[in-house]
Amino acid sequence: MAGRPELVFAGTDGGAVTEIDDYVARGGFAALAKARAMDPDEVIAAVEASGLRGRGGAFFPTGRKWTFVPKPETVPKPHDLVVNADESEPGTFKDREIMLRVPFRFLEGCLIAAYAISARHVFVYIRGEYEREFEVLRSALEQMRARDLLGEVTVVLHRGAGAYICGEETALLESLEGKRGQPRTKPPFPAVAGLYAAPTAVNNVESIATVTVVLEVGPEEYAQIGVPGSTGTRVFSLSGNVVNPGNYELPHGITLRELIYDIGGGIPNGRALKAIIPGGSSTPILTADDIDTKLDFESLAAAGSSIGSAGVIVIDDRCCMVQLGIRVSQFYEHESCGKCTPCRVGTRWLTQILEKIEEGRAEQADLDLLLSVCDRILGKCLCPLGDSDAIAVASYVSRFREEFQAHVDLGRCPFDGASSLEGILAPSAMHERLPVSVPVSA
Amino acid sequence: MSAGLRERIEEVRALYPEPRSAILPALRLAQEEHGGWLPPAALREVADALDLTPAICAAVASFYDQLHLEPVGRHLVEVCTNVSCALVGAQEVVEAFERELGIAAGSTTEDGEVTLATVECLGGCGWATVVAVDNRHRLRVAAEDVPAIVEELRSGGAT
16 A cells, blocks of 8 residues: 555465565565675674664664674673563554564574574564464474574573563563562663673564564665654554554654544544553653654653553543553552562552542542642652653643543542443452452462 | 473573573473363473473463463363454454353363363454364354354364
């Protein structure tokens, strides 16, 4: 389709390519052969020239990240590539579709990246809940082994076991070392001292699959797509109150209006658009007035938000923003690893203050307290988890201040039980409402 | 410990430079062997197989939502109630399961057959509501689909 280049999903015709012969017939592994004929530094230079930036959420230039990994001559320890397939940011479900539909393109990218940083070990840390995705990758990997495509590289598919925090790169490394997934102090950064204190590149699934694309089409061609600063395509995850939710690979720089209305079919049941979370639940919320904002790094930053993981959540006019805040805060509270006090305690406080506002028990000072707690979390923790909660909640207050004020003034929720999030049962609240469990007698 | 479990843990241990890295796959294998949860004996078996202590295994297991330190039912039903699922009716799905099973989310039926829980984002936001039945994701589940799912579990269909 014109204007909608498929790169990551190229050759799938809307389906999946899970047989190696089909992948080879579509030109598969040509990029790997091309890379292995180049000097590793030339591969890194090509990825840098493409403008590819990390698709996990931080948008850090992929090639530049690899330049931080010391050369084997200077640090003789074994080098590792760790792929972050622990996709868990609410609103984001693209990596699983990439693993299901183009497992070979992804694994080919792993081998190219390993070659670029001189890694002999690749660990794919895949979230424990992704069982089918694990099986598809395992089958693809077996087929590649049978063709002797791995060379001297070992690839281990490592399943997580249910912890959002393990998507943070240093928590992921702790988890991969067999520990509780608690983030490390940085520096040192993983490039210097990562897995088993050895030089390690940690990259997201979509980034790695795109590395294959960059080698296939060439960096100059790739950089032509999208917009300057945000080159190439992005797999946008569209969810919430929208007619056609799903994953859509589109060039950076398309607008929210094009994604939500032209492609997503608009808001169901004739409801009005109220808010948009553009990059996963940790990104600041936008309002219906921002509908013409472009989906690229700089445009979203200018709009006061972030492209994050490109998980776009559409919210219609039935949703109470205080309830949204409660639900999002309950999530971060549940997932806080507990290592840093501002996050461990602050996320709990945010939930409690928001519940007080929702239940009509809040005084004016509680609104200030809410924002003050946000300030006391921001920038004061080892990792961005607590920040995510604070940034999200503070954005709901700043963008929908009148709605928060109305809860205080009326002494109740103005939605009168009709909000789309009314009564939603979060896992953290589920445990609290149950009676004390009676232990089974031994 | 069964010889089969020991052998499978040895296999995963061999994949890693350090034995401890095999703790999550080993705990997962032990949990499957022990009926879906990790009793103290399972923690000891994993500890022995990886040259660790049961305390280390318990400390790690308690961190991860998919590892259970208390018994769960023969079937595990987990309903995502994060934002995207919640916006399109996850709560109705939860309530339909509670009605059909006659229990509150977070508990197990008296016959030990089904545990019902709400969970955080399962990564299927565009296919809401996502329900994991014995770790297999059912997509676009609506409240009216729930009686059939429960019937399937009760008749021993799904695994």
